[in-house]
Amino acid sequence: MTTTTETPESPESPESPEVQPEPRRSWLKEHSELGVCALLLALGVLVLTDALTMDVDITQRGPIGPKTVPLVVGVGLLVIAALLAVDVLRGGHGEAEGGEDVDLSEPADWRTVLLLAGVFLATAVLIDPLGFPIAGALLFWGAAFALGSRRVDRDPLIAAVLSLLTYVVFNNLLGVPLPGGPLMGVL
Structure with missing residues (x-):
């Protein structure tokens, strides 16, 4: 009785596919949250x-x-940076954004971003000549408009109330001087 021993096919044989290791992500890519820590x-x-x-x-x-x-x-920023770094180095990482009501396949809404940036820049330019109450009202109203609100009957009123309330709280109650503009003598 003759026994034959089968030899396994060598990896170089044409029948077996060449096994390549999975491309390994770099260490920095795996720990990209360390950039946020920095x-x-x-x-x-x-x-x-x-x-x-x-x-x-x-x-x-x-x-x-x-x-x-x-x-x-x-101090809070330093503590959070340290805690986040420890978590990342221990293997923790943020979950990929699923977005509850966000369609991740859609492009960014650059119109809204540019409108908001314009409103912030306009506020920075207008705060000295017009004062905080007026510039703040324009900021609140412009931000509401940029984010989609088209209620011209109530948005300016809400913006004016928020701006005046913010001005009074900071300027009069907290002692943080804000430019009053034309309303300096009134408030």
Whole structure:
């Protein structure tokens, strides 16, 4: 009785397909969220540096001075950057955006983005000559228009109320001086 031993086919034989390893993503691509960590770190350092070099009047209105909020925000940015970096290095990553009501196959709505950018730039230009109440009302109304609201009967009224309320809260209650423009003597 003769036994024959079958030899496995060699990988070079034409019958077996060549097996190639899957292309491996680079380490940086797998940890791309570290870019967000770096951005948060840089922003936190910038905020803290600015807050610590802020020239502040010694007299304060209360126990919390003007440096408090920037210091808290700066430290918060640094803590979030560190926690996110640890999570990413441990293998965590954000989920791919599914979008509840967003069709990801549609292109970006550049018209809305450009309208909003124009409204913000116009506010920056108009805030000194017109004052915050008027420029703020234009900002709120322009943003509502850019985002799709076409209610010209109520949007300007809501924008004016929001702007005046914001001006009064910041200027009169919190002591943050905002340009009043023509309404300087009225409010």
